[in-house]
Amino acid sequence: MEYPDTTALIVIDVQNDFCPSGALAVDDGDGILARINALTDHFAIRVFTQDWHPADHSSFADNHRNGEAYSTIQMPYGAQVLWPRHCVQGTKGAEFHTRLATDPADLIIRKGFRAAIDSYSAFFENDHKTPTGLAGYLRERGVTDLVMVGLATDFCVRFSAVDGAKLGFGVTVLEGACRAIDLDGSLAAARQEMLDYSVILAA
Ligand code: VGL
Ligand code: ZN
Numbered sequence: 151m152e153y154p155d156t157t158a159l160i161v162i163d164v165q166n167d168f169c170p171s172g173a174l175a176v177d178d179g180d181g182i183l184a185r186i187n188a189l190t191d192h193f194a195i196r197v198f199t200q201d202w203h204p205a206d207h208s209s210f211a212d213n214h215r216n217g218e219a220y221s222t223i224q225m226p227y228g229a230q231v232l233w234p235r236h237c238v239q240g241t242k243g244a245e246f247h248t249r250l251a252t253d254p255a256d257l258i259i260r261k262g263f264r265a266a267i268d269s270y271s272a273f274f275e276n277d278h279k280t281p282t283g284l285a286g287y288l289r290e291r292g293v294t295d296l297v298m299v300g301l302a303t304d305f306c307v308r309f310s311a312v313d314g315a316k317l318g319f320g321v322t323v324l325e326g327a328c329r330a331i332d333l334d335g336s337l338a339a340a341r342q343e344m345l346d347y348s349v350i351l352a353a
Contacts, residue, residue, distance in 0.1 A: 162300030167243035
């Protein structure tokens with residue numbers, strides 16, 4: 151155990167649909183599996199997240215008239231990118247990657263399960279208000295610091311890292327164990343925002 155007992159590993163959305171040949175494939179998304187599998191041994195507390203959408207989810211382009219994947223629309227809670235249909239509850243695409251060792255997970259937290267609102271962050275839905283319950287779980291277990299890895303650097307990892315920092319956790323993102331979508335400069339913006347909130351970007 152290299153990391154103190156008060157540091158939790160947060161593994162974000164390492165699911166089939168975000169890996170090559172998935173519905174919302176992230177370049178080299180499966181290239182982080184070996185590193186993540188090796189990391190779990192070094193943490194006393196490990197939480198995995200799972201993007202988990204109903205079929206009628208409002209983030210899916212095909213649920214909107216003339217909805218175009220990768221375009222941005224206005225939702226009551228703010229701007230929302232429309233995505234190809236992905237991580238639909240109960241489908242193969244929503245399952246964790248077969249080579250991801252999930253037995254070490256203490257907690258699997260699902261998000262994005264309400265049709266009307268997306269949830270990139272492991273802590274809050276995209277209204278930045280509705281909690282997932284993760285902060286309470288971590289605090290009750292005495293966690294003060296978080297190490298984050300997974301997919302995608304510029305969406306779910308970014309929102310989770312920034313929210314974690316806002317909530318008072320010390321947050322480190324291991325960029326080498328993350329991969330990005332990089333939509334219109336979103337990776338650079340994500341890195342800058344994470345740095346602005348004192349998230350440590352490590353290799
Ligand atoms: C994600 C887009 C849509 C992610 C999830 O895990 O980064 N990105 N849903
Ligand atoms: Zn999603």
